[in-house]
Amino acid sequence: MNSNKTIAFVGLGSMGLPMAQNLVKAGHSVRGFDMRTEAMDTLAAAGGVRAESVQVACRGADILVLMVVNADQARTVLIDAGALAALPEGAHVCLMATCPPDAVKRLSEEVAADGKVLVDAPVSGGVVGAKAGTLTIMVGAPKPSYDAVASVLRTMGDKLYHCGPEQGQGAVVKAINQLLCGVHLAAAGEALALGQKAGVDTATLLEIVSGSAASSWMLKDRGSRMLMEEPPVTSAVDIFVKDLGIALAAGRSVNMGLPLAAAAHQVFLSESGSGNGLADDSQVIAAYRRLNGIS
Structure with missing residues (x-):
């Protein structure tokens, strides 16, 4: 039996485009749509189809x-742009953006009311993971729906997890992942800024803590960029403003206080509010430098 699918792919950004290209390489028929025509042209050159509209x-x-x-963009595509109405009965909608769990649940109800199924499937792994097909994908959906899309999702990520039978449970797991990433990153910035304020050699400090029990993945990945004057942007400060906000919303939805996430969120907000929201997220260290008069 032919396992190849006809896939509509909306959102051909820095992660979406390589994800769609990996689907094409796996033999699926991929119709891509994005507001940027150059992104659709790149997909078409790789063997995909350039769709003239979301409905097409x-x-x-x-x-x-x-x-x-x-979630707002997802709803615009589904409802306002007509994606939901154009999809055939029983089609699956894989929502792979990072969204608040409550928003995912509401969207799933709208999708179900139209005879389709929403699969909550946020990802982690960044552009590197998107290109390599090594994303982590966290799925919240009934088991039959998970099974129906699993082979397609495995083309985009080699770490696929069924987090529960309800839409929104994948979003909860992603929010927790981002909570830890944001707190670890803010803590790394605080630690290295303290070293700088105290006058120790920060490169030596980074080498020591990166190889000790004090280390974290975020410290090892972002630490060297914290010490650069103008690091390349791999993920922006504003991403963590958004994602830690989602984590806090997830906490509110179950009446749980998240004081460390809130503190990290404030540090990222401070850096964004200083005009550096589009800077590399490693530059959260600059918020500590300003706070403590470090030049």
């Missing part, structure tokens, strides 16, 4: 992959 991409598709910025 979705007609007859087995699966719609949404790799958009947030």
